Amino acid sequence: xxxxxxxxxxxxxxxxxxxxxxxxxxxxxxxxxxxxxxxxxxxxxxxxxxxxxxxxxxxxxxxxxxxxxxxxxxxxxxxxxxxxxxxxxxxxxxxxxxxxxxxxxxxxxxxxxxxxxxxxxxxxxxxxxxxxxxxxxxxxxxxxxxxxxxxxxxxxxxxxxxxxxxxxxxxxxxxxxxxxxxxxxxxxxxxxxxxxxxxxxxxxxxxxxxxxxxxxxxxxxxxxxxxxxxxxxxxxxxxxxxxxxxxx
Amino acid sequence: xxxxxxxxxxxxxxxxxxxxxxxxxxxxxxxxxxxxxxxxxxxxxxxxxxxxxxxxxxxxxxxxxxxxxxxxxxxxxxxxxxxxxxxxxxxxxxxxxxxxxxxxxxxxxxxxxxxxxxxxxxxxxxxxxxxxxxxxxxxxxxxxxxxxxxxxxxxxxxxxxxxxxxxxxxxxxxxxxxxxxxxxxxxxxxxxxxxxxxxxxxxxxxxxxxxxxxxxxxxxxxxxxxxxxxxxxxxxxxxxxxxxxxxxxxxxxxxxxxxxxxxxxxxxxxxxxxxxxxxxxxxxxxxxxxxxxxxxxxxxxxxxxxxxxxxxxxxxx
Numbered sequence: 001x002x003x004x005x006x007x008x009x010x011x012x013x014x015x016x017x018x019x020x021x022x023x024x025x026x027x028x029x030x031x032x033x034x035x036x037x038x039x040x041x042x043x044x045x046x047x048x049x050x051x052x053x054x055x056x057x058x059x060x061x062x063x064x065x066x067x068x069x070x071x072x073x074x075x076x077x078x079x080x081x082x083x084x085x086x087x088x089x090x091x092x093x094x095x096x097x098x099x100x101x102x103x104x105x106x107x108x109x110x111x112x113x114x115x116x117x118x119x120x121x122x123x124x125x126x127x128x129x130x131x132x133x134x135x136x137x138x139x140x141x142x143x144x145x146x147x148x149x150x151x152x153x154x155x156x157x158x159x160x161x162x163x164x165x166x167x168x169x170x171x172x173x174x175x176x177x178x179x180x181x182x183x184x185x186x187x188x189x190x191x192x193x194x195x196x197x198x199x200x201x202x203x204x205x206x207x208x209x210x211x212x213x214x215x216x217x218x219x220x221x222x223x224x225x226x227x228x229x230x231x232x233x234x235x236x237x238x239x240x241x242x243x244x245x246x247x248x
Numbered sequence: 249x250x251x252x253x254x255x256x257x258x259x260x261x262x263x264x265x266x267x268x269x270x271x272x273x274x275x276x277x278x279x280x281x282x283x284x285x286x287x288x289x290x291x292x293x294x295x296x297x298x299x300x301x302x303x304x305x306x307x308x309x310x311x312x313x314x315x316x317x318x319x320x321x322x323x324x325x326x327x328x329x330x331x332x333x334x335x336x337x338x339x340x341x342x343x344x345x346x347x348x349x350x351x352x353x354x355x356x357x358x359x360x361x362x363x364x365x366x367x368x369x370x371x372x373x374x375x376x377x378x379x380x381x382x383x384x385x386x387x388x389x390x391x392x393x394x395x396x397x398x399x400x401x402x403x404x405x406x407x408x409x410x411x412x413x414x415x416x417x418x419x420x421x422x423x424x425x426x427x428x429x430x431x432x433x434x435x436x437x438x439x440x441x442x443x444x445x446x447x448x449x450x451x452x453x454x455x456x457x458x459x460x461x462x463x464x465x466x467x468x469x470x471x472x473x474x475x476x477x478x479x480x481x482x483x484x485x486x487x488x489x490x491x492x493x494x495x496x497x498x499x500x501x502x503x504x505x506x507x508x509x510x511x512x513x514x515x516x517x518x519x520x521x522x523x524x525x526x527x528x529x530x531x532x533x534x535x536x537x538x539x540x541x542x543x544x545x546x547x548x549x550x551x552x553x554x555x556x557x558x559x560x561x562x563x564x565x
Contacts, residue, residue: 058445059446078445078452079442079445079446080446080448080451081450083447084448091443095440095442095443096439096440097439097440098439098440099438099439104432108444108447109447109448111429111432112447112448112450114448162447165447
């Protein structure tokens, strides 16, 4: 084992591979994400972004390689334990708890969160949920059934629910897909403000202005491999990235 | 919260007192003979709702758990002449263990696949019992009731009251689950299992726990049936009718709240009893099926869904 680096990575992915039958979705991926880093993940459709996120959050187990989070090997760990360690995510297609109100959606997270002991009573947890909703800008919708939310509200609700788990790493899987320009800015500002704390954020996104504005570092995947990683402008000007996105 | 708990326990105490009083005042045994069956279905339906309603895992193996309860009692009577209380507690234990085992094997399956697996379970256990001579095998077994205990003058009245106690126990446990974070976790995983898991809900553990508690209560509710009928055979103890009736009662009552299966079991159970004496016991199933279809189409959230919709509608009007 290598000794911990001076600034130990929050998330460390090593030689990660995942196939679905004969199809190689991820091929030998290795990357480190620092505490509090804003990390953009791009790549054409089917390049393996969501598969990578699923391997990090536990929805899928990789065929090879390891995932380390805060120094702990979580490669085979069930999702709920990863959530307790501090990994939270939103989904590409929103997955609210449809029979519940917005507030109750957050209460699920707070009821089962690792930092539950910080909020002694149900009333405390409720206050915490309300303060998260206020920050996200959904406080007025707290008592509304999730089934009646608009697309942008659903996206925000998912981010709020993820925040309620008390994450150290928040993965946003295309939280801006299908939103209008002003809504994109709204969600982007939100993500920027959340990442200002100790929370690292991995943002998967197709909207390039958003990625450029948001990310400290960007990684581009194509056909399950990393083709570029580094500062946003650097990655964008990389000919392989342009080729992957625009074709030749 | 506190206030509703006081109201609940007060209601439970009044219910039990009323049940006890009727056993002392009414001489005729028939109302208790019929009432026992209704109370039994309340226990089964409420217990079923923990897994089938809150968690959304439709268990078709109610008859497996029921039969296991009956035969746990039979075994204990045959081997040790164990008293009724012991039979019920042991049945709960065995039912819980069975729930744990079934859960481990099947709870990774979802939707209809889980339901099919639970049907298979009943068939496997029934076959085993059918081939077990000690508990009577296929022909069944006659049982002798021990002398009846103090305030009751007949055994059926005593069983009626015991079943009323089980109703209170089952409802109290189910109500506790509904109001606890386990209830919220089950509701979350019913809505979306992956999202629940990623939000920190230990879905497999909660499902296992729900399956164990539900199984334990169903088996406990089935245990007194051995003494009630003074006879047990695999065909009746593992009858699929139990599964279908319980499913129908829970869904018709509504599974979002514990009161739903209570209402469903009382309404359908009474209807069944009434039909059995007035027309024929065979027509039960027809009525059950008809009502189930009617409710699935017209009121998918059951009677409690219907009532709350009417109340909301009335408020707006």
